[in-house]
Amino acid sequence: MIDAAKIKKDFPLLNQKMNGQPLVYLDSAATSQKPQAVIDAIKDFYERHNANIHRGIYRLSEEATELYEGAREKVQKFIRAKETKEIIFTRGTTESINLVAYSWGRQNIEKGDEIIVTEMEHHSNLIPWQLLAKEKEAVLKFIPIDDEGRLKITKLDSLLNKKTRLLAITHVSNVLGVVNPLKEIITKAHSNGTRVLVDGAQAVPHLSVDVSELDCDFYAFSGHKMLGPTGIGVLHGKRELLEAMPPFMGGGEMIKEVTKEGATWNELPTKFEAGTMPIAQVVSLGTAIDYLNGIGMENIWQHEQMLIAYALEKVTAIPGVKIYGPLKPKDKGGVLSFNIGEIHPHDIASIFDEEGIAIRAGHHCAQVLHRRLGIPATVRASFYLYTDQSDIDKLIGAIKKAKQLLL
Amino acid sequence: MNTSDIYREEIIDHSKHPRNFGKIAKPDVRYKEKNPLCGDEIELFVKLDSHKKVKAVAFNGAGCVISRASASLFTEAIKGKSVRELEQLSAKDALECLGLSELTPTRQKCALLVLETLKRGLKKYQQKTK
Ligand SMILES: Cc1ncc(COP(=O)(O)O)c(C=O)c1O
Numbered sequence: 001m002i003d004a005a006k007i008k009k010d011f012p013l014l015n016q017k018m019n020g021q022p023l024v025y026l027d028s029a030a031t032s033q034k035p036q037a038v039i040d041a042i043k044d045f046y047e048r049h050n051a052n053i054h055r056g057i058y059r060l061s062e063e064a065t066e067l068y069e070g071a072r073e074k075v076q077k078f079i080r081a082k083e084t085k086e087i088i089f090t091r092g093t094t095e096s097i098n099l100v101a102y103s104w105g106r107q108n109i110e111k112g113d114e115i116i117v118t119e120m121e122h123h124s125n126l127i128p129w130q131l132l133a134k135e136k137e138a139v140l141k142f143i144p145i146d147d148e149g150r151l152k153i154t155k156l157d158s159l160l161n162k163k164t165r166l167l168a169i170t171h172v173s174n175v176l177g178v179v180n181p182l183k184e185i186i187t188k189a190h191s192n193g194t195r196v197l198v199d200g201a202q203a204v205p206h207l208s209v210d211v212s213e214l215d216c217d218f219y220a221f222s223g224h225k226m227l228g229p230t231g232i233g234v235l236h237g238k239r240e241l242l243e244a245m246p247p248f249m250g251g252g253e254m255i256k257e258v259t260k261e262g263a264t265w266n267e268l269p270t271k272f273e274a275g276t277m278p279i280a281q282v283v284s285l286g287t288a289i290d291y292l293n294g295i296g297m298e299n300i301w302q303h304e305q306m307l308i309a310y311a312l313e314k315v316t317a318i319p320g321v322k323i324y325g326p327l328k329p330k331d332k333g334g335v336l337s338f339n340i341g342e343i344h345p346h347d348i349a350s351i352f353d354e355e356g357i358a359i360r361a362g363h364h365c366a367q368v369l370h371r372r373l374g375i376p377a378t379v380r381a382s383f384y385l386y387t388d389q390s391d392i393d394k395l396i397g398a399i400k401k402a403k404q405l406l407l
Numbered sequence: 408m409n410t411s412d413i414y415r416e417e418i419i420d421h422s423k424h425p426r427n428f429g430k431i432a433k434p435d436v437r438y439k440e441k442n443p444l445c446g447d448e449i450e451l452f453v454k455l456d457s458h459k460k461v462k463a464v465a466f467n468g469a470g471c472v473i474s475r476a477s478a479s480l481f482t483e484a485i486k487g488k489s490v491r492e493l494e495q496l497s498a499k500d501a502l503e504c505l506g507l508s509e510l511t512p513t514r515q516k517c518a519l520l521v522l523e524t525l526k527r528g529l530k531k532y533q534q535k536t537k
Contacts, residue, residue: 344471376446405414
């Protein structure tokens with residue numbers, strides 16, 4: 001079991017006050033806080049190892065390159081990819097998905113082809129496909145959800161046909177917390193000859209991910225939601241696919257040979273890493289992975305299961321509070337979205353803020369989902385390894401205060 | 408614990424029982440504006456008299472406590488003002504009207520939606536009457 005109170009001490013930001021109250025940070029789905037080890041890793045890189053990578057002959061550059069490539073290896077092992085060549089560093093989930101849409105998408109999607117997404121997608125796994133579909137005159141289709149927010153998997157069979165080129169789906173919903181049954185979905189898609197891209201932004205930070213076992217074709221996630229810095233993310237792709245894809249961005253480092261007439265592309269993964277990459281961020285993402293491994297992803301998942309079970313029990317007991325997503329903790333991560341009567345989510349968030357509680361109010365970049373739920377916005381509390389029961393008790397207290405003030 | 412700096416009695420009263428809530432037939436200024444962040448929406452109607460002063464004003468739409476209370480207090484405050492005076496109203500004026508100096512920038516956007524709606528409505532009105 002995790003001792004969240006002890007873990008909290010590793011996160012300097014969590015030990016401060018907000019509006020005169022001890023800070024209760026319940027917005028980890030938006031971005032996680034950073035442990036001292038990660039903050040130190042960034043500082044240490046600039047104090048002792050900073051140089052541009054790959055191009056230098058001198059010692060310092062070799063060192064920086066080793067640290068950078070060392071982090072790639074950590075990522076590869078963390079998500080159990082087959083080889084480091086399959087790990088591309090990007091700016092985040094959004095860029096990873098856009099890379100696939102521009103490079104693989106433009107090469108493989110033609111007029112009349114079909115792309116399947118779901119009703120619960122974050123805009124970053126929807127807009128790139130809308131843009132591509134528009135450009136190529138392809139068709140975008142949606143797997144619907146039921147009233148508990150779970151995918152209606154049975155509908156998938158009738159959506160898949162010989163024109164379906166791609167299925168783009170989130171691993172864990174950033175609003176509902178639902179963990180989608182990917183294995184089953186990927187198997188179905190593959191037997192139809194359809195490629196699968198997984199948005200793992202809300203999965204990799206919270207549960208043990210094995211991309212080889214999943215057998216997905218692409219898997220995207222962000223560093224900043226898993227204790228790492230902002231500005232760095234990952235795209236995992238199957239080697240044969242990445243090798244056949246044209247570059248996404250042109251520039252330095254991604255080329256092999258350049259003449260006035262044209263160029264040839266570098267090997268994987270560099271072909272997709274044009275220009276100077278955020279080196280310190282990559283290195284400290286490696287440190288974040290070390291930290292997560294030290295705690296254990298299975299322990300983190302169990303801890304969040306305990307928290308969400310506790311929160312669901314407490315919140316469902318308050319009259320007038322409507323919870324979105326499954327009401328049972330099974331197959332649900334540490335995300336709780338709700339509304340209190342007719343109170344506007346912004347007002348709820350302001351009242352919580354006065355209590356030092358950071359939660360998010362709005363559509364959480366999932367407008368299609370909110371439209372399906374028939375509401376403009378929700379309030380979302382999201383948990384992580386440093387969240388403890390006392391944080392949830394304060395959340396309950398603030399819900400009661402909001403009710404009393406505004407209902 | 409159950410006190411709040413922002414959600415004072417006056418604010419909640421104006422939000423629950425907004426003044427000037429509704430519509431006006433044949434308004435001189437009519438404009439609908441949305442705050443994309445929270446989906447708050449305000450439709451504002453202004454009727455001018457022969458001296459181009461606000462004779463009647465109304466608003467409707469769905470929103471948070473802050474945007475509703477702000478629209479209620481703001482529409483109370485602009486009655487009798489000339490078009491020129493309306494054009495010179497600043498964000499500071501609108502926030503003073505609401506009496507909340509402690510709003511964060513994001514919440515200020517909710518409070519200022521009514522002013523933004525008025526400004527755009529006036530622009531459209533000026534173009535029309537030019
Ligand atoms: C499910 C999901 N996908 C994608 C993203 C986008 O991540 P980023 O903004 O780091 O690119 C997020 C984060 O907000 C998310 O929750």
